Amino acid sequence: MQTFYLSHQNEIPAGFPDMVLALGYFDGVHIGHQEVIRTAAAIAAEKNCALGVMTFHPHPKVVLSPDTDENNMRYITPLPHKEDCLEREGPDYLFVVQFDKQFASQEPQEFVDHYLLPLQVVHVTAGFDYSYGRLGRGTMETLPFHSRGRFGQTVVGEVTQNGEKISSTAVKEYIRTGDVAKACSLLGRPYSIRGVVEGGEQRGRTIGFPTANIEKHHTYAVPQPGVYSVRIYVGGRWLDGAASIGFKPTFHDEAPEDPVIEVYIFDFNEDIYGWNVEVCFYTFIRGEEAFNSAEELIEEMNRDVEKARDALAAYPDVPGSS
Ligand SMILES: Cc1cc2nc3c(=O)[nH]c(=O)nc-3n(C[C@H](O)[C@H](O)[C@H](O)COP(=O)(O)O)c2cc1C
Numbered sequence: 001m002q003t004f005y006l007s008h009q010n011e012i013p014a015g016f017p018d019m020v021l022a023l024g025y026f027d028g029v030h031i032g033h034q035e036v037i038r039t040a041a042a043i044a045a046e047k048n049c050a051l052g053v054m055t056f057h058p059h060p061k062v063v064l065s066p067d068t069d070e071n072n073m074r075y076i077t078p079l080p081h082k083e084d085c086l087e088r089e090g091p092d093y094l095f096v097v098q099f100d101k102q103f104a105s106q107e108p109q110e111f112v113d114h115y116l117l118p119l120q121v122v123h124v125t126a127g128f129d130y131s132y133g134r135l136g137r138g139t140m141e142t143l144p145f146h147s148r149g150r151f152g153q154t155v156v157g158e159v160t161q162n163g164e165k166i167s168s169t170a171v172k173e174y175i176r177t178g179d180v181a182k183a184c185s186l187l188g189r190p191y192s193i194r195g196v197v198e199g200g201e202q203r204g205r206t207i208g209f210p211t212a213n214i215e216k217h218h219t220y221a222v223p224q225p226g227v228y229s230v231r232i233y234v235g236g237r238w239l240d241g242a243a244s245i246g247f248k249p250t251f252h253d254e255a256p257e258d259p260v261i262e263v264y265i266f267d268f269n270e271d272i273y274g275w276n277v278e279v280c281f282y283t284f285i286r287g288e289e290a291f292n293s294a295e296e297l298i299e300e301m302n303r304d305v306e307k308a309r310d311a312l313a314a315y316p317d318v319p320g321s322s
């Protein structure tokens with residue numbers, strides 16, 4: 001896959017082969033997004049064309065909503081993670097379009113003329129609710145008008161699971177409420193957070209549960225405080241563990257601004273400070289509690305580990321490599 005970062009300031013590259021293009025924001029690259037890309041892939045194979053995916057960054061909210069900026073925006077897949085998930089769908093080309101004020105204010109016709117036609121697009125696929133151009137005025141209904149017969153289109157209808165619409169909003173809501181198992185079924189893979197292991201309060205080792213703390217500077221949506229069964233990708237392998245997300249009320253009276261994400265890795269004893277890891281969340285085990293003593297916490301942690309081991313046994317497949 002070749003990736004191109006496009007913006008209004010830069011000339012759109014030329015010289016592409018005929019291309020079928022899947023269009024969308026694709027936060028999470030969930031099952032519905034996968035359907036949009038797979039539909040494009042099938043058409044590309046039929047027409048013997050290249051397969052492209054076009055996505056946008058940052059999220060329009062960052063540009064259009066006064067209360068949101070890139071620091072407090074939360075993604076299911078921040079851009080580098082989204083790029084990797086999209087790559088797994090096997091496109092030849094990925095176009096990441098800079099979503100800024102200028103991009104947001106262009107007329108729908110300009111988007112088609114400036115971003116789609118120069119890329120040799122012969123067909124596009126998008127979800128039924130995809131919109132483009134100023135105030136989202138361009139829709140899949142208006143696209144045939146703006147494309148003026150220069151390319152065809154396939155609209156992918158609502159993808160549902162047990163009657164429920166699969167959407168990035170739904171996935172985010174499941175993450176927010178800690179229902180990571182449900183998020184997993186809509187994503188088609190476990191929800192995961194990547195980051196660097198950083199130092200914590202160095203208490204873990206003293207209570208028999210060292211925990212790898214994931215750096216806090218990220219834009220991932222964080223599951224609600226509690227204990228989760230997880231797999232963590234460390235140094236080329238996936239290892240089972242139990243994660244705690246929260247403020248450690250057993251040891252702190254005041255909650256800091258951001259919760260800590262930490263993972264106790266089973267049957268493991270290595271120094272991994274500074275390592276890049278990915279944590280996949282499988283099931284919610286319990287909410288975070290303030291215990292009366294470290295001993296009570298330790299007893300509960302032992303039960304958590306048993307529960308996490310049992311829960312992970314139901315997921316024998318390790319995730320695709322990080
Ligand atoms: C499986 C697990 C469950 C935990 N549950 C709680 C909890 O309910 N309440 C709490 O205050 N801390 C909880 N913690 C966090 C511990 O307090 C924390 O790991 C310990 O204080 C070590 O922190 P450190 O890594 O910063 O040294 C949990 C940690 C793990 C690994």
Ligand SMILES: Nc1ncnc2c1ncn2[C@@H]1O[C@H](COP(=O)(O)OP(=O)(O)O)[C@@H](O)[C@H]1O
Pocket residue numbers: 197198199200201202203204205206209210211212213263264265266267268269270271272273
């Ligand atoms: N089983 C394990 N699970 C997680 N981290 C471990 C484990 N064994 C050793 N470590 C190492 O110990 C560190 C955590 O120890 P801990 O006492 O909790 O310190 P800190 O508070 O700095 O995280 C991890 O970052 C990792 O480098």
